Amino acid sequence: MNATSNDQRAAILAAIRRGLGRGALPADQSMMLQARIAAHPRQIIPARVALDHAGLIDLFVANATREFATIDHIQDRTALPEAIATYLRAQNLPMELTIAPHPTLEHIDWSANTLLTTRFGRAAASDMVSVQAGFAGIAETGTLMLPSGAGTPTTLNLLPDTEIVVLDTNDIVGPYEDAFDRLRQAGAMPRNVMLVTGPSRSADIERTLELGAHGPRRLHIVLVGADDQRSE
Amino acid sequence: MLNTSPDFKENVRHAMADAGLQKALDRAKKPFALSRANAVAGLPEFEALRETAKGIKNHTIAHLDYYLEAFTSQVESKGGQVHWCRTAEDARNAVLGICQRVGARTATKGKSMISEEIGLNDFLAEQGIEPIETDLGEYILQLRNEAPSHIIGPAFHLNREDWEESFRAAHTHLPADRVFAEKRDIQAEARAVLREKFLAADVGITGANFLIAETGTSIIVTNEGNGDLTQTLPRVHIVLASLEKVVPTIEDTLSLLRVLARSATGQEFSVYTTFSTGPKRPGDLDGPEEYHVVLLDNGRSNMVGSEFQDMLRCIRCSACMNHCPVYLTVGGHAYGSMYSGPMGSVLTPAIFGADQAHLLPSASTFCGKCESVCPVKIPLTGMMRHWRERAFERNLSPATGRYGIGIWGFFARRPALYRAVTRIASWSLGLAGRKRGSFRSLPLAGAWTKDRDMPAPEGETFFARYAREQRSR
Numbered sequence: 200m201n202a203t204s205n206d207q208r209a210a211i212l213a214a215i216r217r218g219l220g221r222g223a224l225p226a227d228q229s230m231m232l233q234a235r236i237a238a239h240p241r242q243i244i245p246a247r248v249a250l251d252h253a254g255l256i257d258l259f260v261a262n263a264t265r266e267f268a269t270i271d272h273i274q275d276r277t278a279l280p281e282a283i284a285t286y287l288r289a290q291n292l293p294m295e296l297t298i299a300p301h302p303t304l305e306h307i308d309w310s311a312n313t314l315l316t317t318r319f320g321r322a323a324a325s326d327m328v329s330v331q332a333g334f335a336g337i338a339e340t341g342t343l344m345l346p347s348g349a350g351t352p353t354t355l356n357l358l359p360d361t362e363i364v365v366l367d368t369n370d371i372v373g374p375y376e377d378a379f380d381r382l383r384q385a386g387a388m389p390r391n392v393m394l395v396t397g398p399s400r401s402a403d404i405e406r407t408l409e410l411g412a413h414g415p416r417r418l419h420i421v422l423v424g425a426d427d428q429r430s431e
Numbered sequence: 432m433l434n435t436s437p438d439f440k441e442n443v444r445h446a447m448a449d450a451g452l453q454k455a456l457d458r459a460k461k462p463f464a465l466s467r468a469n470a471v472a473g474l475p476e477f478e479a480l481r482e483t484a485k486g487i488k489n490h491t492i493a494h495l496d497y498y499l500e501a502f503t504s505q506v507e508s509k510g511g512q513v514h515w516c517r518t519a520e521d522a523r524n525a526v527l528g529i530c531q532r533v534g535a536r537t538a539t540k541g542k543s544m545i546s547e548e549i550g551l552n553d554f555l556a557e558q559g560i561e562p563i564e565t566d567l568g569e570y571i572l573q574l575r576n577e578a579p580s581h582i583i584g585p586a587f588h589l590n591r592e593d594w595e596e597s598f599r600a601a602h603t604h605l606p607a608d609r610v611f612a613e614k615r616d617i618q619a620e621a622r623a624v625l626r627e628k629f630l631a632a633d634v635g636i637t638g639a640n641f642l643i644a645e646t647g648t649s650i651i652v653t654n655e656g657n658g659d660l661t662q663t664l665p666r667v668h669i670v671l672a673s674l675e676k677v678v679p680t681i682e683d684t685l686s687l688l689r690v691l692a693r694s695a696t697g698q699e700f701s702v703y704t705t706f707s708t709g710p711k712r713p714g715d716l717d718g719p720e721e722y723h724v725v726l727l728d729n730g731r732s733n734m735v736g737s738e739f740q741d742m743l744r745c746i747r748c749s750a751c752m753n754h755c756p757v758y759l760t761v762g763g764h765a766y767g768s769m770y771s772g773p774m775g776s777v778l779t780p781a782i783f784g785a786d787q788a789h790l791l792p793s794a795s796t797f798c799g800k801c802e803s804v805c806p807v808k809i810p811l812t813g814m815m816r817h818w819r820e821r822a823f824e825r826n827l828s829p830a831t832g833r834y835g836i837g838i839w840g841f842f843a844r845r846p847a848l849y850r851a852v853t854r855i856a857s858w859s860l861g862l863a864g865r866k867r868g869s870f871r872s873l874p875l876a877g878a879w880t881k882d883r884d885m886p887a888p889e890g891e892t893f894f895a896r897y898a899r900e901q902r903s904r
Binding site for chain 2: 204205210216218224229233240241243340347348352353358379388389392394396397405406413415
């Protein structure tokens with residue numbers, strides 16, 4: 200029989216403490232470590248994100264584009280169905296969408312564009328195009344933060360060939376830390392938080408980069424926000 | 432598991448004569464160094480971040496007991512379970528227990544070196560549970576029944592023709608006359624074949640790049656998305672992680688992530704950095720119903736407080752091997768361990784025993800390149816030297832080497848004699864090699880000169896020259 204997990208836990212902790220030359224931490228030291236976790240201090244934040252908001256939007260766009268994401272920009276959400284239909288037509292992709300059941304996407308009048316077929320929910324294996332609600336865009340590396348939740352199923356980020364993420368320009372931040380602060384403000388840590396930088400890829404075959412390994416081979420980001428926010 | 436480290440010398444001979452391997456190594460050499468250098472140049476804070484990263488890991492190891500317990504209670508509070516495992520066998524049984532309880536027939540797997548370390552695939556297969564590797568590199572290695580040769584590019588020793596051959600042999604349900612015009616056709620076939628496996632699997636097994644004590648979170652960093660499919664689609668997610676993967680907070684993790692991808696592939700950030708915290712929540716439309724962390728010790732707790740403690744800082748980026756002249760000459764398989772290159776030469780003896788792996792720390796030119804690129808500044812050459820000393824003390828080093836060092840020791844303890852002998856040797860070798868400036872072969876050193884030229888001395892010893900320059904001042 201194997202020792203139970205509890206015995207093993209005790210044995211491992213004892214070995215670690217023997218190595219550290221001490222017993223269990225005294226209460227005052229444990230409290231200091233607990234306080235550090237509670238404060239979760241930031242360390243070095245790269246200077247590249249020290250920009251005004253318009254600058255951050257530009258940095259986000261530049262970095263995401265370099266990682267092979269494509270970007271569209273619309274003034275408000277009423278224009279979303281038309282923008283998506285235009286993108287799909289240009290890429291010669293099917294007009295069938297699986298959409299995140301998120302309030303910001305459910306409230307859109309999708310029937311305004313008669314070419315699109317829509318379904319709300321998690322992704323099925325055969326789905327070709329998904330529409331996901333973006334939580335934050337991280338300008339530092341052009342990265343999307345996509346937390347799971349009832350309105351934002353994770354499978355939408357993984358199964359379809361093409362993922363379209365809708366993101367308010369107001370939700371573009373500088374460093375990762377700012378995005379996680381927003382997540383903490385929104386409530387408890389979600390089950391799954393994906394930080395996504397461009398479409399899926401692999402360089403396993405002779406070190407040649409090929410897009411579309413197991414996840415989406417296209418990542419299209421639709422930014423929503425008034426034009427005057429951009430510096431361009 | 433699989434460990435041919437004792438056969439290191441024989442493995443090296445094989446590797447040097449393997450034309451396919453040498454082709455793969457040639458292809459990788461320059462890009463490895465160049466891509467990291469470009470990424471580092473793009474982040475002025477990189478050097479300062481290395482120091483930060485080192486500090487975070489040191490702080491964590493100094494309080495490892497606290498952070499492991501904090502991590503465990505966070506996982507439990509979110510409805511997950513942590514299985515503490517002292518040995519590889521304990522970890523295998525923990526995984527098996529979960530698989531059997533839920534009646535699993537197949538398990539998809541993300542790339543995990545811990546899985547390799549504990550020999551999980553063979554074990555599960557013996558117990559009637561089919562393991563399916565889903566990382567492209569790991570998938571082809573499973574088809575070929577080979578071990579990984581690199582911790583992040585496990586199949587980088589293979590060439591395109593190997594991929595085509597293996598896929599034709601394995602995917603017999605597809606037309607035999609299909610054409611792989613491009614590398615992307617090979618990738619597309621793997622995507623299609625593995626899609627079905629992802630959907631059918633009962634259990635998904637991934638590794639972890641980090642565990643966060645603050646939130647009870649496991650993190651995987653990938654480019655393909657296979658790890659995410661593995662941990663999202665099946666009913667049960669099992670995380671395999673060794674205990675030094677724990678980090679205090681999200682912010683600490685972010686600092687480590689800033690140096691990880693840049694050091695590994697030269698990317699600013701990997702495509703998918705995913706934080707998993709417990710099982711599916713009420714209202715969630717997808718995600719696993721069970722979340723388990725199998726926390727493996729396997730010799731690591733004994734490294735705490737030893738001269739190998741700093742090795743526990745390692746974040747498995749592979750920069751050390753990507754820049755190592757030895758690794759780039761012999762490849763990963765020669766080391767006989769899933770951990771190869773400089774980090775493997777230090778870690779393998781600690782995990783599998785010095786008697787198994789004492790030759791690995793000798794496979795170093797001590798050029799120090801590994802240390803200069805390590806994102807957490809591990810003193811790798813110093814630790815390799817520690818292992819050499821231990822091997823010598825324990826009489827593990829080869830007889831010829833010990834004999835030679837014995838002779839050298841005899842002279843070294845008699846300085847006058849030492850100087851006289853080296854003066855004569857240096858003068859005569861200098862004279863003999865004056866024309867070419869080097870020797871193609873030397874008596875008693877045939878094995879050494881077979882693959883190398885010995886530079887001829889210039890006729891004067893260091894001591895003689897030092898004395899002369901002192902006088903002329």
